[in-house]
Amino acid sequence: MRSADREKLIVTEAVRFFAECGFEGQTRELAKRMGVSHAVIYRHFESKDALIERVYDHVYVKRWNPDWEPLILDRSRSLQARLTQFYLEYAERVFDYDWVRIFVSSGLKSYGLTERYLDIIRTKIIRPAALELRHELNQSSDPDSLTEEDLELFWGLHGAVFYIAIRKFVYGEPVEIDIEKAVRNTMNAFFVGVKEARES
Numbered sequence: 001m002r003s004a005d006r007e008k009l010i011v012t013e014a015v016r017f018f019a020e021c022g023f024e025g026q027t028r029e030l031a032k033r034m035g036v037s038h039a040v041i042y043r044h045f046e047s048k049d050a051l052i053e054r055v056y057d058h059v060y061v062k063r064w065n066p067d068w069e070p071l072i073l074d075r076s077r078s079l080q081a082r083l084t085q086f087y088l089e090y091a092e093r094v095f096d097y098d099w100v101r102i103f104v105s106s107g108l109k110s111y112g113l114t115e116r117y118l119d120i121i122r123t124k125i126i127r128p129a130a131l132e133l134r135h136e137l138n139q140s141s142d143p144d145s146l147t148e149e150d151l152e153l154f155w156g157l158h159g160a161v162f163y164i165a166i167r168k169f170v171y172g173e174p175v176e177i178d179i180e181k182a183v184r185n186t187m188n189a190f191f192v193g194v195k196e197a198r199e200s
Helices: 003-021 027-034 038-044 048-059 068-072 079-094 097-109 113-136 148-169 179-199
Strands: none
Touching: 003 027, 003 038, 003 048, 003 097, 027 038, 048 097, 048 113, 068 079, 068 113, 079 097, 079 113, 079 148, 079 179, 097 113, 097 148, 113 148, 148 179
């Protein structure tokens, strides 16, 4: 097998291994599963941390769609329409056994991957969406006007959608629902709530 192909295979196998065992799983056990010597892994990756970094790139960075950022800012559509499209596409990409379990495992073991990914969500989705909501409500959309309460509103929305995946892939619940309908219902409930809060 060519070196590049072997490296890709190690990353692919490592994704599933860490999803099942968490980051406390040993590379020696990963090698055993693959039917190769432990030295083969370290021929391609200088350390376990280097392998974990490649897993992060493979599972998280490469699944991020750069079109999501301008989507959130597209004022030719309502913010509800934009966020509905984003979360439908987002769910399609991240409602995945490996993605969710590695995300949770990283957070528990302090490998820093979860924090880095959440920073992407914060800067590219949460803050822009909060500013866009302020614009729609005819409030100041100056970035300095954002409050923790503004941001927390959208973290709650994000969590409501993502929790479906947590229930299925972490807790092992038989979540057999129409994801599209669930996302649309969540968006509707969120924006009805925002409107009612504004009018009260």
